[in-house]
Amino acid sequence: MSITRRGLLGVAAGATGVGLVRRHLARADEKPAPAHLPQYDESLVPTVCQQCPGGCGLLARVIDGEVVGISGNPQHPVNKGAVCAKAFGALQLLHSPERLHGPMIRDGQRGRFKSATWDEALRLVGDRLADLRAKRLGHTVAILGGQYRGTRDALWRQFARAYGTPNYLRARCFSPEQPALAHRLMNGASVPFAYDLGEAQIVVSFGAGILESWLNPVHASRAFARLRRSDDRRRGKFIQIDPRRSPTAIKADRWVSLIPGTDGILALGLANVLVREGLYDSAFVEEHTAGFADWTRPDGKRHEGFRSMVLKDYGLLAVSAATGVPVNTILEVARDLGTARPALVIGERGPSYGPDDLRTRMAIHSLNALVGSIGVRGGLVPQGRLPLLPLPEPVPDEVTRASLAQPRIDGAGQGEYLTAADASQALPGRILGGTPYPINALFLFATNPLVSHPAKEEFAKALEKVPLVASFSPFMDESARQCDVILPDSFFLERWQDDPVTHLAGVTSYSVSKPAAAPRYATRNTADVVLQLAASLGGRVAEALPWKSFDQALRAVSRGLFEARRGYVVAGAADESLRQTMERQGYWIPEFDKFEPFFDALTRRGAWWDPTSLSPGRHATFGTPSGKFEFHPSALQQLLDGAVRREGKESAVVKLLRGADGDGHLALPAVAFPVAAGAGAFPLRLITYRLATRPLGGARNQPWLLEQPAAHVKASWESWVEIHPKTAGALGVKDGDRVLVESAKGALRLEARLYPGMREDVVLVPLSAGGGAANPNDLIASEPDPFGGFGLFGTTRVRIRRA
Amino acid sequence: MATWGMVIDLDRCTGCQACVMACKAENNVPSVGREEAGKGRVLSWMQVLAEPDEEHEGEVKRFIPRPCLQCDDPPCTKVCPVYATYKNPEGIVAQIYGRCIGCRFCMAACPYNAKFFNWHEYQRPTAGQNPDVSLRPKGVVEKCTFCHHRLQKAREQAAVEKRRLLPGEYNTACAEACPARAISFGDLSDPTSEVARLSRSPRVFRLLESLGTRPKVTYLTEGEGRG
Amino acid sequence: MAERLEVDELLLDPIRKTGRGFWIAFAALLGLIAWGAAAYLTQLRVGLGGTGLQQPVSWGFYVTNFVFFIGISHAGTLISAILRLSKAEWRRPVTRMAEVITCMVLLVGGGQILVDLGRPDRLLNVIQYGRYQSPLLWDATSITAYLTASTVYLYLPMIPDIAILRDNLHGKWNFLYRVLALGWTGSERQHQILNRAITIMMVMVIPIAVSVHTVVSFVFSMTLQPMWHSTIFGPYFVVGAIFSGIAALIIAMLIFRRAYRLHAYLKPIHFQYLGQLLLVMSLLWFYFTFAEYLTAYYGGEPEEMKVFWSKFTGRFRFQFWAMFTCNFVVPIVCLTRLKKNTIPRVLIASITIVIGMWLERYIIVVPSLSAPRLPFQEGSYAPTWVEWGELAGSFGLFSMFYLLFTKFFPVISIWEMKEGRHQAIGEVMERVKSYLPDTAEPATAHAGGTEVAP
Numbered sequence A: 001m002s003i004t005r006r007g008l009l010g011v012a013a014g015a016t017g018v019g020l021v022r023r024h025l026a027r028a029d030e031k032p033a034p035a036h037l038p039q040y041d042e043s044l045v046p047t048v049c050q051q052c053p054g055g056c057g058l059l060a061r062v063i064d065g066e067v068v069g070i071s072g073n074p075q076h077p078v079n080k081g082a083v084c085a086k087a088f089g090a091l092q093l094l095h096s097p098e099r100l101h102g103p104m105i106r107d108g109q110r111g112r113f114k115s116a117t118w119d120e121a122l123r124l125v126g127d128r129l130a131d132l133r134a135k136r137l138g139h140t141v142a143i144l145g146g147q148y149r150g151t152r153d154a155l156w157r158q159f160a161r162a163y164g165t166p167n168y169l170r171a172r173c174f175s176p177e178q179p180a181l182a183h184r185l186m187n188g189a190s191v192p193f194a195y196d197l198g199e200a201q202i203v204v205s206f207g208a209g210i211l212e213s214w215l216n217p218v219h220a221s222r223a224f225a226r227l228r229r230s231d232d233r234r235r236g237k238f239i240q241i242d243p244r245r246s247p248t249a250i251k252a253d254r255w256v257s258l259i260p261g262t263d264g265i266l267a268l269g270l271a272n273v274l275v276r277e278g279l280y281d282s283a284f285v286e287e288h289t290a291g292f293a294d295w296t297r298p299d300g301k302r303h304e305g306f307r308s309m310v311l312k313d314y315g316l317l318a319v320s321a322a323t324g325v326p327v328n329t330i331l332e333v334a335r336d337l338g339t340a341r342p343a344l345v346i347g348e349r350g351p352s353y354g355p356d357d358l359r360t361r362m363a364i365h366s367l368n369a370l371v372g373s374i375g376v377r378g379g380l381v382p383q384g385r386l387p388l389l390p391l392p393e394p395v396p397d398e399v400t401r402a403s404l405a406q407p408r409i410d411g412a413g414q415g416e417y418l419t420a421a422d423a424s425q426a427l428p429g430r431i432l433g434g435t436p437y438p439i440n441a442l443f444l445f446a447t448n449p450l451v452s453h454p455a456k457e458e459f460a461k462a463l464e465k466v467p468l469v470a471s472f473s474p475f476m477d478e479s480a481r482q483c484d485v486i487l488p489d490s491f492f493l494e495r496w497q498d499d500p501v502t503h504l505a506g507v508t509s510y511s512v513s514k515p516a517a518a519p520r521y522a523t524r525n526t527a528d529v530v531l532q533l534a535a536s537l538g539g540r541v542a543e544a545l546p547w548k549s550f551d552q553a554l555r556a557v558s559r560g561l562f563e564a565r566r567g568y569v570v571a572g573a574a575d576e577s578l579r580q581t582m583e584r585q586g587y588w589i590p591e592f593d594k595f596e597p598f599f600d601a602l603t604r605r606g607a608w609w610d611p612t613s614l615s616p617g618r619h620a621t622f623g624t625p626s627g628k629f630e631f632h633p634s635a636l637q638q639l640l641d642g643a644v645r646r647e648g649k650e651s652a653v654v655k656l657l658r659g660a661d662g663d664g665h666l667a668l669p670a671v672a673f674p675v676a677a678g679a680g681a682f683p684l685r686l687i688t689y690r691l692a693t694r695p696l697g698g699a700r701n702q703p704w705l706l707e708q709p710a711a712h713v714k715a716s717w718e719s720w721v722e723i724h725p726k727t728a729g730a731l732g733v734k735d736g737d738r739v740l741v742e743s744a745k746g747a748l749r750l751e752a753r754l755y756p757g758m759r760e761d762v763v764l765v766p767l768s769a770g771g772g773a774a775n776p777n778d779l780i781a782s783e784p785d786p787f788g789g790f791g792l793f794g795t796t797r798v799r800i801r802r803a
Numbered sequence B: 001m002a003t004w005g006m007v008i009d010l011d012r013c014t015g016c017q018a019c020v021m022a023c024k025a026e027n028n029v030p031s032v033g034r035e036e037a038g039k040g041r042v043l044s045w046m047q048v049l050a051e052p053d054e055e056h057e058g059e060v061k062r063f064i065p066r067p068c069l070q071c072d073d074p075p076c077t078k079v080c081p082v083y084a085t086y087k088n089p090e091g092i093v094a095q096i097y098g099r100c101i102g103c104r105f106c107m108a109a110c111p112y113n114a115k116f117f118n119w120h121e122y123q124r125p126t127a128g129q130n131p132d133v134s135l136r137p138k139g140v141v142e143k144c145t146f147c148h149h150r151l152q153k154a155r156e157q158a159a160v161e162k163r164r165l166l167p168g169e170y171n172t173a174c175a176e177a178c179p180a181r182a183i184s185f186g187d188l189s190d191p192t193s194e195v196a197r198l199s200r201s202p203r204v205f206r207l208l209e210s211l212g213t214r215p216k217v218t219y220l221t222e223g224e225g226r227g
Numbered sequence C: 001m002a003e004r005l006e007v008d009e010l011l012l013d014p015i016r017k018t019g020r021g022f023w024i025a026f027a028a029l030l031g032l033i034a035w036g037a038a039a040y041l042t043q044l045r046v047g048l049g050g051t052g053l054q055q056p057v058s059w060g061f062y063v064t065n066f067v068f069f070i071g072i073s074h075a076g077t078l079i080s081a082i083l084r085l086s087k088a089e090w091r092r093p094v095t096r097m098a099e100v101i102t103c104m105v106l107l108v109g110g111g112q113i114l115v116d117l118g119r120p121d122r123l124l125n126v127i128q129y130g131r132y133q134s135p136l137l138w139d140a141t142s143i144t145a146y147l148t149a150s151t152v153y154l155y156l157p158m159i160p161d162i163a164i165l166r167d168n169l170h171g172k173w174n175f176l177y178r179v180l181a182l183g184w185t186g187s188e189r190q191h192q193i194l195n196r197a198i199t200i201m202m203v204m205v206i207p208i209a210v211s212v213h214t215v216v217s218f219v220f221s222m223t224l225q226p227m228w229h230s231t232i233f234g235p236y237f238v239v240g241a242i243f244s245g246i247a248a249l250i251i252a253m254l255i256f257r258r259a260y261r262l263h264a265y266l267k268p269i270h271f272q273y274l275g276q277l278l279l280v281m282s283l284l285w286f287y288f289t290f291a292e293y294l295t296a297y298y299g300g301e302p303e304e305m306k307v308f309w310s311k312f313t314g315r316f317r318f319q320f321w322a323m324f325t326c327n328f329v330v331p332i333v334c335l336t337r338l339k340k341n342t343i344p345r346v347l348i349a350s351i352t353i354v355i356g357m358w359l360e361r362y363i364i365v366v367p368s369l370s371a372p373r374l375p376f377q378e379g380s381y382a383p384t385w386v387e388w389g390e391l392a393g394s395f396g397l398f399s400m401f402y403l404l405f406t407k408f409f410p411v412i413s414i415w416e417m418k419e420g421r422h423q424a425i426g427e428v429m430e431r432v433k434s435y436l437p438d439t440a441e442p443a444t445a446h447a448g449g450t451e452v453a454p
């Protein structure tokens, strides 16, 4: 790869290490070009994968300005040269014939387009924005973003704040770059906690598709492989709790199948065993937790603690009945969990766990406290912060201030969505109801709600109601088709791009990449488009986004790394080890004296990281008022009290959290037992999952990936439903039959695939992203998840018959 | 003379198929499209097989990635009427696309189903293809080549620098990609190499060993066993 | 001076006059050939993808047809050679028809390989880079050898008849006969040479024929595939070949008997003999099949058993049991005690056997490939119209060749019939006598006695 080693200087004068580093690097530079290469100009350009939230570093092989290959960046701390199947799809994404060749503007009614120049498209949007702002209706502009991170996110947020709309929403189930809700509430976490899979002795995962999806399957696979066998540690144990025998479950030492959505109850059942059998880490609980034992409230009333709660309410028989997990399985898992150290419990799957999602996550996280795995190697480790410079505070003018004061359109942070950062699920309903105010412009960025949202039907209606809908999708996806204007984004291989990674154990890294190739068509990096819009709006908005182009913004942000005087621009293994030894001796060898060469190297090696990232310290691990892990989070209690103060005892969220015994347990992770519902007309429960080979956006334009068979059912290309052989037998359905899957909402024709690796009362449909493939969201009821702000995906019931 | 070989650790392998896609991208193996895939004509030099579980009917026990096993005694080359598939001096079983008459005898003879046929003209020159690997015309057989072109490149590089090939300089695309680091590739004849070390592990086994094809791709079973 | 025909005029009729029946047959076969041609052109255009072949079933109809047609070819030359060798007198009206089948069907059978190639345009590579260790080349060689030998062996006994045609038909084709007759005059000397040549050929042809289908079987048994890798495949294939060959021959004979009204020549007795031969072959076929499957069953090797059961009870059970019925049950029923209404019963048996033997080839080729050793998606092969077209076309082509032959040459060897009438009867008497113990009184005395005149 094109790595410059020039401009290395040693501040730590005399430090022999510098000389060493220098000499070593110098040698690396002399490599003569292979004889057969000069005929064409070939280079390996570092870039950062955007096929999932993993943020792996890639190398794009570029010949004569065309990307001809993808491989992992061996120097990138996240993936160390490895990649997953999805990464290669980017090649086809880039060269897809279905890409938009330039901006499109509605031609007559929605759905019909004529191509336009960028000026026309930008003017259309810019004028409308200016107009609304002039009318003091800035807040009636809403921006809906999908799953992306980094400065593109910061830029949109900055734009929203400068322009004056509180309505920058994200439609995604989890935000890897931010601490999880349960961690925020119970630990007062201010940085993401990472799951240290590779070092744990036992890992229990509650429905996180560790090896297929989740945070980063490449990083997880490496960790898993280490857990499984490596010469310097004992073989660890891995238990996967999942209604489906997923590839992850297949690889696990034990697969525990349960009734979907009952994870919280199971967790508390495990807690029950740990407490009763004294298998929990009493020292840790003593020292670092609050709310375990009962306590007396200021008002003198006794308040039940976690301990009594699990002992009283979560006896194994009840838990077993509710979760469908045999009692002795619960006992065995609990004993495994209680006896091996370090132990790690994962309760952070993206999609919601079900109606009681918040307390489910709290309950599962409580197990980490019980086994004392918070803040320890092989457990949950708080991640070092990235010393990136924040974008300059926008100076709001009076217009902006006024519209920013308006409530959020989606009601996030209020009422039933008290704990939710975004409530994309509520968005369409509120747009249709015009509550609290009508929406005049809607931007869709990297999201396709007309396919991916269970509320897709409402979304379709809502879009009709919004006067101006703009999409930035590079494809004519279902949502873009319903827009007034499309300003196609360039792909990550064609644009300036960054991605911070702080959610993976042992990694605090920041990737920046410059375009590996020029955009194939008249597309523009949306980040640049945002800057252009801001500029066209002028005034304070323009001032808040002063950069000519996105790379300028990236420079501004990453200057912080240069100035932090820690961490390094990644380099070859030899350098890395050398540096680490130096660090241990207390030397930090800066490689650059000026920012430009630093940034230059950053883009030509791909990433900056801080291998010995100083732990953010105790306050980051236990940032709660009590300075401890709180089984009964005071933060949640305060939220609830506030809600009661504002909305009275019958506040929406209080009603939601109210347990069997009134308000006694409101803030405890007291997961409510589901009221047993009869099978009824729809006896089966529909569950969606992500195939390891389908990227964000569902690979609709990546036939290579669509062709990758789901090995466990030997099926390739979308549109199948997995049914348990017994269930199928009762329905007279054979493998390969066409079946009709019906829910209260809709029906789908799918090919039946018999797979015994699941509960008999469950059927599975892999998540797809439209583009012809059958879409499970045609079946999935639009039930809001008040805590995540997205839909509930695992609650829909269906029936099946031969078609 | 090096003997190139591969060891795949099934204990580590997660069935993620990164190796499969890496291979397709590296070797210009096209996607054949929904319809052809339905007919069972997917081209996949590397394939991840799901080994059924004897105890639990229909369930998957483990994943087995299957490249061409580069048999030392290959049944496939024995039957070729025109030397279009043969074992080269380094033991790599190669295909000569320009000579193959498409009789598919070698496919019928390969007990590992590692060979694939171009039933239609699946490949046309398009953007994003690897210039180091030639496209295959209609009517010929293709299969995993151990990324032979990479060996040639590495050799040239070494030649330019007037030195011998360094260990690790020649690696296959699948091994490179594997996130679980389940695939090790290298020179079996060099006792210090990773593959040589692993192939001495007590966990080693060969696919369909009884057939005596002596594959140079071997596997490590899962389980507690050290090594 | 031109030889005069008395009795056998009839045999020249098909050549002399062309009836409606001929044109109907001609048109029908032309239709079949057109279908085949269309199919092949499609295949050339789109590639073998036009067929139902896939992964892992990379061989299907074409290879089945190949084995089948080559098998049929054993009808002719081999049988006629054996009959000649064993001096079976009833052979005389049979041999010609048999030999013709061989030559015609070999052309078609060999063609199947070409049809099966993904790159027919590169056929010559086989010569340029030919690799002799490949069974495929063994096939190529032995088939060519067999074709040449059979052609010669067909041609030699035709020379006298061609001479007859030369002298009796003065149509536009006369030059053809003149050339082919090689100036045959029917002299004693010529007859001696001819007979010696025929004898040499017939001794040569037998081992070649046996070798042909043995190496065809090697294409399968030289691989490691389950239910292919078998030692008895050689003889098994040869037996099957002769079996199907005789059946095909019988059908041909019956067709021409009807079409050209040869009842006088092809009598029930001929069919009774051939029928008995067929019965024996059927039993022999059963014996081999039984041995083959029984050993597989007792070996009980998992891979083998997968294929085994797929044939007996699994996906291929219909084809398998159909084959068994056609090749064994029906023949046994039809061909025992052939005294009464022989011909219809022999005909039925022959037809089912031809079908059954095609199925047998199919049941050997496809199931083994459908059940890969490793846990893949099991193959499910279904031929497309292209493959059916090729099958129909090949059959049409073969029949067409045969039909045209009968328009130019007599299907029954005239001179051998004549020879039969004039010499054979005497010869046979002599021969039979020579088998018996010699009588007491000196033959000469007796002869002499008659000679003496007072």
Ligand SMILES: Nc1nc2c(c(=O)[nH]1)N[C@H]1C(S)=C(S)[C@@H](COP(=O)(O)OP(=O)(O)OC[C@H]3O[C@@H](n4cnc5c(=O)[nH]c(N)nc54)[C@H](O)[C@@H]3O)O[C@H]1N2
Pocket: A052, A053, A086, A147, A172, A173, A174, A206, A207, A208, A209, A210, A212, A213, A214, A215, A241, A242, A243, A244, A246, A259, A260, A261, A262, A263, A348, A349, A350, A351, A353, A354, A687, A688, A689, A690, A691, A692, A693, A694, A695, A696, A697, A698, A794
């Ligand atoms: N390959 C791939 N990876 C991705 C993505 C992608 O599209 N493709 N998307 C990324 C995004 S945006 C997200 S949010 C994450 C999500 O990644 P994950 O959090 O892993 O979510 P899923 O993969 O949908 O589901 C994981 C497992 O949860 C199981 N499951 C379903 N319901 C329940 C339940 O009620 N209880 C339990 N215990 N298990 C249940 C499913 O069977 C499935 O096996 O993945 C990210 N990574």
Ligand SMILES: Nc1nc2c(c(=O)[nH]1)N[C@H]1C(S)=C(S)[C@@H](COP(=O)(O)OP(=O)(O)OC[C@H]3O[C@@H](n4cnc5c(=O)[nH]c(N)nc54)[C@H](O)[C@@H]3O)O[C@H]1N2
Pocket: A145, A146, A147, A171, A172, A173, A174, A350, A351, A445, A446, A447, A448, A449, A452, A453, A454, A472, A473, A474, A475, A477, A489, A490, A491, A492, A526, A688, A689, A695, A696, A697, A698, A767, A769, A776, A777, A780, A793
């Ligand atoms: N049933 C069910 N539904 C679900 C989920 C589930 O588990 N089950 N998971 C939910 C979750 S967690 C999430 S995050 C959402 C994800 O769903 P979405 O938020 O819709 O995100 P994607 O599906 O990735 O779609 C991204 C869209 O952006 C476009 N796009 C692709 N690349 C780019 C790019 O580089 N730039 C821009 N501007 N656009 C691009 C593509 O055309 C694609 O249509 O799905 C949700 N929906």
Ligand code: SF4
Pocket: A049, A050, A051, A052, A053, A054, A055, A056, A079, A083, A084, A085, A086, A087, A216, A217, A218, A695
């Ligand atoms: S894990 Fe995610 S980020 Fe990493 S390579 Fe795969 S798709 Fe790209």
Ligand code: SF4
Pocket: B012, B013, B014, B015, B016, B017, B018, B019, B020, B048, B065, B177, B178, B179, B180, B181, B182, B183
């Ligand atoms: S890439 Fe590695 S882990 Fe993934 S399937 Fe291939 S061998 Fe297994």
Ligand code: SF4
Pocket: B068, B069, B070, B071, B074, B075, B076, B077, B093, B109, B110, B111, B112, B113, B114, B115, B143, B213
């Ligand atoms: S695996 Fe198959 S293709 Fe590869 S060498 Fe062995 S026999 Fe030949």
Ligand code: SF4
Pocket: B079, B080, B081, B082, B083, B084, B085, B099, B100, B101, B102, B103, B104, B105, B106, B107, B140, B141
């Ligand atoms: S298909 Fe090609 S390589 Fe295979 S045997 Fe025939 S000619 Fe040889």
Ligand code: SF4
Pocket: B022, B023, B024, B026, B027, B045, B046, B067, B068, B143, B144, B145, B146, B147, B148, B172, B173, B174, B175
């Ligand atoms: S060695 Fe190369 S050719 Fe063979 S499977 Fe791996 S990547 Fe494909």
Ligand SMILES: [Mo]
Pocket: A147, A172, A173, A174, A350
């Ligand atoms: Mo998500």
